[in-house]
Amino acid sequence: MASLSTIHHLKPSSILKTPHDRRFSPSKTRPTFHHFNNRSLSLNSVLSSSTETEPKIPQTVDRFWQWLEDEGIVSPKTPVKPGIVPEGLGLVATRDIPRNGVVLEVPRKFWINPDAAATSDIGTLCSGLKPWISVALLLLRERSKGDESKWKYYLDVLPQGTDSTIYWSEEELLEIQGTQLLSTTLSVKDYVKNEFLNVEKEIILPNKQLFPLPITLDDFFWAFGMLRSRAFSRIRNQNLVIIPFADLINHSMKVTTEDHAHEVRGAAGLFSWDYLFQIRSPLSLKAGEQVFIQYDLNKSSADMALDYGFIELENTSRNGFTLTLEISESDQFFEDKLDIAEMNGLGESAYFDIKDGQQALQTEMLQYLRLLALGGTDAFLLESIFRNQIWGFLELPVSRANEELICQVVRSACKSALAGYHTSIEEDEKLIEEGNLSSRLAVAVGVRRGEKKVLQQIDSIFRERESELDFLEYYQERRLKDLGLVGEQGDIIFWEPK
Numbered sequence: 001m002a003s004l005s006t007i008h009h010l011k012p013s014s015i016l017k018t019p020h021d022r023r024f025s026p027s028k029t030r031p032t033f034h035h036f037n038n039r040s041l042s043l044n045s046v047l048s049s050s051t052e053t054e055p056k057i058p059q060t061v062d063r064f065w066q067w068l069e070d071e072g073i074v075s076p077k078t079p080v081k082p083g084i085v086p087e088g089l090g091l092v093a094t095r096d097i098p099r100n101g102v103v104l105e106v107p108r109k110f111w112i113n114p115d116a117a118a119t120s121d122i123g124t125l126c127s128g129l130k131p132w133i134s135v136a137l138l139l140l141r142e143r144s145k146g147d148e149s150k151w152k153y154y155l156d157v158l159p160q161g162t163d164s165t166i167y168w169s170e171e172e173l174l175e176i177q178g179t180q181l182l183s184t185t186l187s188v189k190d191y192v193k194n195e196f197l198n199v200e201k202e203i204i205l206p207n208k209q210l211f212p213l214p215i216t217l218d219d220f221f222w223a224f225g226m227l228r229s230r231a232f233s234r235i236r237n238q239n240l241v242i243i244p245f246a247d248l249i250n251h252s253m254k255v256t257t258e259d260h261a262h263e264v265r266g267a268a269g270l271f272s273w274d275y276l277f278q279i280r281s282p283l284s285l286k287a288g289e290q291v292f293i294q295y296d297l298n299k300s301s302a303d304m305a306l307d308y309g310f311i312e313l314e315n316t317s318r319n320g321f322t323l324t325l326e327i328s329e330s331d332q333f334f335e336d337k338l339d340i341a342e343m344n345g346l347g348e349s350a351y352f353d354i355k356d357g358q359q360a361l362q363t364e365m366l367q368y369l370r371l372l373a374l375g376g377t378d379a380f381l382l383e384s385i386f387r388n389q390i391w392g393f394l395e396l397p398v399s400r401a402n403e404e405l406i407c408q409v410v411r412s413a414c415k416s417a418l419a420g421y422h423t424s425i426e427e428d429e430k431l432i433e434e435g436n437l438s439s440r441l442a443v444a445v446g447v448r449r450g451e452k453k454v455l456q457q458i459d460s461i462f463r464e465r466e467s468e469l470d471f472l473e474y475y476q477e478r479r480l481k482d483l484g485l486v487g488e489q490g491d492i493i494f495w496e497p498k
């Protein structure tokens with residue numbers, strides 16, 4: 001049996017990276033949460049002639065609607081109109097719309113995607129750029145053209161930002177201290193900043209005729225945020241496309257399918273035919289009700305916080321925690337373990353998403369954990385003669401020491417991750433119960449509560465396993481059974497001379 005001392009290289013910190021590994025030192029002032037006024041359109045300055053009872057529609061939105069009409073994208077037959085709704089701008093049914101009824105259609109020439117960037121006046125600069133960067137540059141270039149831009153009226157209704165954590169102040173980020181969301185947010189911000197510095201040096205500064213006005217890092221973040229929150233990604237041939245008008249539709253958890261976007265061929269103006277981006281309503285709606293879609297069933301709460309700036313506070317099934325496991329370079333069996341991991345489609349690091357309520361752990365995660373913990377008297381399994389079988393062996397407990405070690409390591413990593421949050425689950429739940437949280441605080445409290453719950457859940461799975469260590473069947477026992485050397489009662493049958 002392997003003793004802990006023979007596998008001492010396996011410390012919690014070496015296999016399970018927790019979010020507060022990252023250095024983050026926001027200012028020491030207390031966080032203040034403001035409701036973020038994220039739209040440049042001023043709701044009380046320029047108002048249209050909407051009726052008294054309806055929220056006033058800003059003039060920029062009226063002008064956008066007029067433009068859609070002039071371009072033949074909407075007509076009196078269009079069953080929706082823009083409205084001010086709790087989620088910002090949205091689309092509201094003007095008559096009953098059946099489930100799967102067509103809500104809108106937008107011809108290809110208005111789509112904002114890498115093709116549009118390639119055929120625009122910055123097209124020659126875009127070849128070789130990452131698709132999202134070419135679209136971000138197109139948005140910035142068009143915005144700087146003002147009245148000259150083909151998308152002017154659309155750009156005028158875009159918000160200045162969202163509640164995505166990429167826009168949070170340092171004080172606001174303190175509210176997600178210790179979370180994986182914080183560490184992802186900081187990595188994304190670093191990534192966007194580096195991309196900006198590159199694009200500024202290679203594209204923006206050398207092409208002053210196309211980018212006469214300075215483009216700042218904040219501008220670039222604006223474009224990135226618009227893409228993350230508004231682009232459609234799952235229609236045929238379109239991995240990244242902003243569809244003006246269609247992007248006014250908000251998300252609802254009541255919608256449980258993502259089958260709302262279609263690419264069809266049809267009339268695109270008076271005399272032409274083209275591809276149209278079509279949205280069909282996933283819900284049947286009465287006149288006056290808001291149109292909703294499901295943005296993404298697979299996104300976790302943290303993904304939603306980062307991409308859209310909101311979460312489904314009541315829906316805990318999106319809560320999750322990603323365990324990052326790593327084969328330590330200081331492990332004396334590093335090469336063998338890496339070889340085995342790679343033969344089985346994994347690498348030096350592996351990531352496992354654990355969801356709220358998930359009772360059973362992924363077999364692949366247990367295999368990887370057992371591999372990481374393998375050492376001492378179990379190390380013979382790393383020999384090359386077992387190379388093709390070992391992954392199968394690791395599906396089941398290898399030895400008491402190995403299984404005990406994975407329990408200890410995971411539990412201690414969970415404890416240390418839990419210690420990194422500045423509030424308890426109970427405190428978060430009290431805040432949620434009291435209500436009245438600003439939109440950003442609701443995201444912070446919901447995500448940190450969700451992560452902690454999942455960490456507690458992982459800890460309890462391994463606590464239970466720890467209590468079962470004496471009753472599990474291990475590799476040697478299974479081997480003996482396979483060889484017919486274990487009797488019915490688990491007793492070992494010794495060879496006796498006849």
Ligand SMILES: C[S@@+](CC[C@H](N)C(=O)[O-])C[C@H]1O[C@@H](n2cnc3c(N)ncnc32)[C@H](O)[C@@H]1O
Pocket residue numbers: 087088089090158159162163229230247248249250251252307308309310
């Ligand atoms: C595609 S846009 C939808 C139109 C947007 N409401 C607007 O005012 O332009 C996505 C953004 O709308 C907001 N949003 C959409 N659905 C929401 C929801 N269920 N709860 C809160 N905000 C939502 C978020 O700001 C999100 O980033």
